[in-house]
Amino acid sequence: QVQLVESGGGLVQAGGSLRLSCAASGNIFSIRAMGWYRQAVGKQRELVATISNGGSTNYADSVKGRFTISRDNAKNTMYLRMNSLRPEDTAVYYCNAETLLHNYWGQGTQVTVSS
Numbered sequence: 001q002v003q004l005v006e007s008g009g010g011l012v013q014a015g016g017s018l019r020l021s022c023a024a025s026g027n028i029f030s031i032r033a034m035g036w037y038r039q040a041v042g043k044q045r046e047l048v049a050t051i052s053n054g055g056s057t058n059y060a061d062s063v064k065g066r067f068t069i070s071r072d073n074a075k076n077t078m079y080l081r082m083n084s085l086r087p088e089d090t091a092v093y094y095c096n097a098e099t100l101l102h103n104y105w106g107q108g109t110q111v112t113v114s115s
Contacts (some may be wrong), residue, residue, distance in 0.1 A: 001026045001027055001099045001101065001104075002024060002025070002026045002027055002028060002030065002031060002080055002102075002104040003022070003025045003026045003104075004022055004095045004096075004097055004104055004105065004106035005022070005023045005025075005106055005108040006021065006022050006093065006094070006095045006106040006107065006108060007020070007021050007022075007023075007073070007109060008020040009093060009109030009111045010096070010112070011051070011112045011113075012020060012078050012085055012089050012111075012112070012113055012114070013112065013113070013114050014083050014085060014086055014087055014113055014114065014115050015084060015085065016032075016113070017081070017082060017083045017085065017095075018082050018096075018111060019043070019080065019081050019082070020036065020079065020080040020093055020095075020111075021075065021077055021078070021079055021093045022034070022036075022078040022079070022080075022081070022095030022106060023076060023077050023082075023101075024076045024077070024078070024097060025076065028039055028071065028076050029096075030099040030100065031053070031097045031099055032052070032053060032095050032098050032099060032100065032113075033050055033051065033052045033053065033096050033098045033100070034050070034051055034071065034078045034095070034096060035047065035048070035049060035050035035051065035095075035096045035098070036049050036050075036069060036080045036094070036095060036096070037092070037093070037094045037096055038046040038062065038089075038091035038093045038094065038110055038111075039091055039092050039108075040088075040090060040091040040092075040093065043091075043104055045094065046060065047060050047094070048060055048067065048080070049063065049067055049080065049082075050068040050069070051069045051070070051078065054085075054094065055071070057069055062088075063082075063089075065100055066082065066083050066084045066085075067080060067081065067082050068080070068081040069081075073077060077089070078095065080093070082111070085111075085113045086095060087113045087114070088113075089109060089111060089115045090111060090112050090113050092108040092111075093108065093110075093111050094106055094108045094111050096109060099109075
């Protein structure tokens with residue numbers, strides 16, 4: 001089992017920045033990759049960014065150049081630095097951890113960007 005706890009969401013004006021954190025605990029050695037997803041009201045959950053154990057990253061086109069995903073393995077924590085935020089970035093952001101057999105999810109953290 002892997003437990004994930006997100007933090008760092010909030011209300012920010014357009015053009016502002018936020019940093020989300022995801023603390024992992026439990027069987028962390030089983031994690032192969034981690035990522036951030038988001039779900040806006042009335043929309044499906046979508047990929048934001050992923051990072052592998054080797055540090056390879058992948059971003060949705062909509063956030064490239066604005067968001068940066070990173071991991072601190074010593075702290076078992078993943079981050080998402082979000083710059084130049086737009087109202088369309090408003091969503092609940094979820095942390096994800098992928099193991100060989102399961103996908104684990106955090107409880108989500110709300111990000112609201114006002115225009």
